[in-house]
Amino acid sequence: xxxxxxxxxxxxxxxxxxxxxxxxxxxxxxxxxxxxxxxxxxxxxxxxxxxxxxxxxxxxxxxxxxxxxxxxxxxxxxxxxxxxxxxxxxxxxxxxxxxxxxxxxxxxxxxxxxxxxxxxxxxxxxxxxxxxxxxxxxxxxxxxxxxxxxxxxxxxxxxxxxxxxxxxxxxxxxxxxxxxxxxxxxxxxxxxxxxxxxxxxxxxxxxxxxxxxxxxxxxxxxxxxxxxxxxxxxxxxxxxxxxxxxxxxxxxxxxxxxxxxxxxxxx
Amino acid sequence: xxxxxxxxxxxxxxxxxxxxxxxxxxxxxxxxxxxxxxxxxxxxxxxxxxxxxxxxxxxxxxxxxxxxxxxxxxxxxxxxxxxxxxxxxxxxxxxxxxxxxxxxxxxxxxxxxxxxxxxxxxxxxxxxxxxxxxxxxxxxxxxxxxxxxxxxxxxxxxxxxxxxxxxxxxxxxxxxxxxxxxxxxxxxxxxxxxxxxxxxxxxxxxxxxxxxxxxxxxxxxxxxxxxxxxxxxxxxxxxxxxxxxxxxxxxxxxxxxxxxxxxxxxx
Numbered sequence: 001x002x003x004x005x006x007x008x009x010x011x012x013x014x015x016x017x018x019x020x021x022x023x024x025x026x027x028x029x030x031x032x033x034x035x036x037x038x039x040x041x042x043x044x045x046x047x048x049x050x051x052x053x054x055x056x057x058x059x060x061x062x063x064x065x066x067x068x069x070x071x072x073x074x075x076x077x078x079x080x081x082x083x084x085x086x087x088x089x090x091x092x093x094x095x096x097x098x099x100x101x102x103x104x105x106x107x108x109x110x111x112x113x114x115x116x117x118x119x120x121x122x123x124x125x126x127x128x129x130x131x132x133x134x135x136x137x138x139x140x141x142x143x144x145x146x147x148x149x150x151x152x153x154x155x156x157x158x159x160x161x162x163x164x165x166x167x168x169x170x171x172x173x174x175x176x177x178x179x180x181x182x183x184x185x186x187x188x189x190x191x192x193x194x195x196x197x198x199x200x201x202x203x204x205x206x207x208x209x210x211x212x213x214x215x216x217x218x219x220x221x222x223x224x225x226x227x228x229x230x231x232x233x234x235x236x237x238x239x240x241x242x243x244x245x246x247x248x249x250x251x252x253x254x255x256x257x258x259x260x261x262x263x264x265x266x267x
Numbered sequence: 268x269x270x271x272x273x274x275x276x277x278x279x280x281x282x283x284x285x286x287x288x289x290x291x292x293x294x295x296x297x298x299x300x301x302x303x304x305x306x307x308x309x310x311x312x313x314x315x316x317x318x319x320x321x322x323x324x325x326x327x328x329x330x331x332x333x334x335x336x337x338x339x340x341x342x343x344x345x346x347x348x349x350x351x352x353x354x355x356x357x358x359x360x361x362x363x364x365x366x367x368x369x370x371x372x373x374x375x376x377x378x379x380x381x382x383x384x385x386x387x388x389x390x391x392x393x394x395x396x397x398x399x400x401x402x403x404x405x406x407x408x409x410x411x412x413x414x415x416x417x418x419x420x421x422x423x424x425x426x427x428x429x430x431x432x433x434x435x436x437x438x439x440x441x442x443x444x445x446x447x448x449x450x451x452x453x454x455x456x457x458x459x460x461x462x463x464x465x466x467x468x469x470x471x472x473x474x475x476x477x478x479x480x481x482x483x484x485x486x487x488x489x490x491x492x493x494x495x496x497x498x499x500x501x502x503x504x505x506x507x508x509x510x511x512x513x514x515x516x517x518x519x520x521x522x523x524x525x526x527x528x529x530x531x532x533x534x
Contacts, residue, residue: 038316039306046507049305118510145416146427153412160413160430167427240313243385265532 002224005030005234006215007061008070011053012040013152013244014185015072016251018095019233021212022070026219030230032064033072035248036264038238041148042075043117043184050119054080055087060236060264062088067224070215071095074183074207075117078125091218098210099181100129103137106203107179110137113172113202116183118143126183140175144168144184151186152247157193165190165197173198181205189251235259269491272297272501273482274328275337278320279307280419280511281452282339283518285362286500288479289337293486297497299331302515303531305505308415309342310384310451317386321347322354327503327531329355334491337482338362341450341474342384345392358485365477366448367396370404373470374446377404380439380469383450385410393450407442411435411451418453419514424460432457432464440465448472456517502526 006026008019012035019033036042036057042050054076061069069084069092071077077094084092103112114126121141130139146164155161172180180202182188188206195204219225237244241259248256273293275286279302286300303309303324309317321343328336336351336359338344344361351359370379381393387410394406413431422428439447447469449455455473462471486492504511508526515523 038312040311044307044510045305046509049506145420146413146422149412149416155413158434160427160434163427163430167425239316242313243311 001067002226003228004065004067005032006068006070007032007034007064007066008072009034009036009057009061010073010185011035011042011076012037013248013251014148016248017185017188018070018072018208018211020252021208022215023233025212025216028230029219029226031233032061032066033233033235034060034264035235035237035244037244041117042073043119043148045119047079047119047123050075051080051083054084056264056266058084058088059266060262062090066090068093068215068218070211072185072211074185075119078120078123091222093211093215093218095185095207095211096125096183097129098214099183099205099207100126101133102205102210103179103181104130104133106205107137109176109178111175111177111179112137112139113169113175113177113180114139114141114183115144115147115168115180115187116141117148118145120183126181138175140172140177142168142172147184147190148186151189154250156189161190161193162196165193169194169197177202179203179205182207236262238262238264268334269493270495271332271334272299273335273337274299274301274331274333275339276301276303276324276328277340277452278302278309278343279304280515280518281415283515284452284455285337285339285475285478287519288475289482290500292479292483295497296486296493298500299328299333300500300502301327301531302502302504302511304511308384309340310386310415311412312386314346314386314390317342318347318350321351323531323533325351325355326533327529329357333357335360335482335485337478339452339478341452342386345387345390358489360478360482360485362452362474362478363392364396365481366450366472366474367393368400369472369477370446370448371397371400373472374404376443376445378442378444378446379404379406380442380444380447381406381408381450382411382414382435382447382454383408384415385412387450393448405442407439407444409435409439414451414457415453418456421517423456428457428460429463432460436461436464444469446470446472449474503529505529505531
């Protein structure tokens with residue numbers, strides 16, 4: 001069992017920021033990544049539709065005999081985690097709880113902001129996860145639909161990104177948040193821009209980093225650390241790989257190669 | 268046959284700008300609209316995947332006994348039109364050729380710009396359609412991925428839209444285009460912003476308007492005009508209707524009601 005791979009899935013390229021952290025924190029693990037690029041994005045779709053897509057993605061990874069699943073997509077984590085845990089007899093790690101835990105640790109004034117897709121913010125998953133840890137923390141959410149196309153366009157540090165960040169973050173700053181959760185896997189690319197708008201007084205929580213730590217801890221507690229040397233990660237997508245390879249490089253921080261197209265629809 | 272409805276499909280809400288024109292130009296026709304909101308957008312997906320989705324959408328409309336199909340999506344029109352015409356024994360109208368024809372009529376210096384999704388621009392469909400009419404016309408394309416989220420966010424006239432338009436249109440202005448085709452059904456919402464950036468010397472071609480004219484002409488030439496009074500248009504979507512109803516109102520220019528969710532995946 002420990003020699004098996006860790007399966008990671010996302011709606012597209014965004015989850016590569018989580019994969020990057022897993023590679024950095026767990027270089028001895030074999031990783032398998034699936035991007036559902038034929039149906040990306042999940043962030044504007046209904047909970048029922050996202051759940052259906054997540055089940056199909058998870059089934060694909062389960063067939064590949066992974067020892068653990070990482071849902072590297074905030075929207076899918078916010079609606080599908082419980083069902084995935086029920087359905088597959090595997091440990092499943094999402095990106096919401098690790099980010100929520102870190103935010104509760106960091107906040108000093110008990111005012112936390114969360115930014116994400118429409119789906120993630122509407123689900124209220126971060127608010128529930130944060131307030132389960134500390135009911136006194138106030139949570140303010142803001143959906144930022146332009147951030148994903150800005151990151152994919154390579155405009156994360158363009159004046160347009162700065163202007164969009166000012167617009168989206170103004171209400172959160174009015175609430176005097178001192179901590180902001182980047183509740184979408186694309187957003188770490190915008191860290192510099194967000195920092196410029198927020199200044200030094202607001203701490204940024206990168207769910208990808210925290211998720212890496214939770215995965216490492218879970219592997220340890222279940223004696224699932226791999227002993228043999230891994231191959232490079234394997235990448236699968238549900239549409240032609242061209243765009244994933246081109247856009248994904250910026251998210252992974254290295255050239256993407258050998259991406260394979262697969263069919264994951266249950267039909 | 269003339270009493271049957273006209274079927275219109277798009278990946279989501281964008282095609283409502285085409286539907287709006289059909290309602291305006293052909294108030295006596297019954298219209299059926301399908302938005303594939305469970306898989307929107309098509310513009311970043313591969314031609315093969317878009318073709319598969321378009322075939323499923325068209326099959327849904329064919330089952331509803333429509334007399335004609337309008338592909339109210341530039342990306343789908345650019346890759347699927349010939350196959351749809353082959354597969355279904357119905358007249359099929361796309362949005363590319365009507366826009367191309369208008370651009371050739373309007374240009375005085377023979378330099379035409381086309382803006383659209385990544386998929387539409389990459390397909391080269393507008394260039395082929397324009398140069399089939401006049402091989403001497405030079406066509407310059409630019410993909411504008413931020414325009415769709417800007418339109419859906421209600422930010423079509425926001426300074427951010429202006430800045431994005433300046434960035435995207437700069438290379439086209441360097442080529443001294445005098446005509447610009449709005450090659451995506453979302454873009455008519457950005458007309459004012461585009462006009463501000465381009466000035467009076469560049470004519471804008473709205474494919475929706477031109478498509479309405481082509482549909483009217485085709486109904487006339489085939490004696491397919493409806494005689495009886497139509498009901499209000501019927502709307503179907505492949506995901507939960509909430510977001511479609513909310514965002515779509517701005518595209519249609521009136522309140523959207525009675526939208527039904529349907530399953531269109533072939534499985």
